Amino acid sequence: MKAEDEEQYQEFVRSRWQRLLRTAYLLTGDRHLAEDLTQTALAKAYRLWHRVRRSDNPDAYVRRILVSCDKDRFRKRRVPEHLTDTPPDVATAEDDMARVDQRALLAAALARLPRRQRAVVVLRYWEDLSEAEVAETLGCSTGTVKSQAAKALSKLRAVLRPVPAAAPS
Known part of the structure; x- marks a missing residue:
């Protein structure tokens, strides 16, 4: 690779690393797997840098590579998931720890979604991509993105719905 291309690539990585890592974490649910991914x-x-830098949208190109690598991870070996019937306790005070707990609860709920639904939710709502961009990234139709998003959001609402407090006796 030429020195100029190498410099462009390094700048791309420096400026996109955190965002790609967050996306990978939301896809995998595990910090270490996210770093590897x-x-x-x-x-x-x-x-493929010569193709990436010439593309209309290098971010979308690399995001698609990220999602493809995540799919490959599932094809190569199944990662055991340990699901529980009850979510972890949530703090009642609105402090930093409560926000951390809420994020952990959301990450756990995302991890319970099927892989494709999780990818749609992460790309559509976390990365704030349009339905068309998500469809292009995942290699599916816009209708599939819409239906997968609807199913995923329904599941997330059911899992994350606050439990009503019991009436005092």
């Missing part, structure tokens, strides 16, 4: 995607982007 992000590194794998960026390694592939490095090999």
Whole structure:
């Protein structure tokens, strides 16, 4: 790779690392897997940098690589998931710890979604991509994105719905 291309690639990685890592974390539900997934995607982007930098949207190109790498991870080996019947306790005070608990609860709820629904939710609502951009990234139709998003949001609402307090006796 030419020195100029190398410099462009390094700047791209520096400026996009955190966002890609967050997306990978939301796709995998595990910090270490997210780091591995992000590194794998960026390694592939490095090999294809001549295509990535010439594309209309390098961010979308690398995001698609990231999602593809996540799909490959499931094809190669199944990762055991341990689901529980009850979510973890949530703090009642609105402090930093409560927000951390809420994020952990949301991450756990996302992890319970099927892989494709999780990818749609992360790309559509976390990354704030349009339905068309999500469809392009996942290689499916806009209708599939809409239906998968609706199903995923319904499941998330059911899991994250606050439990009504019992009436005092």
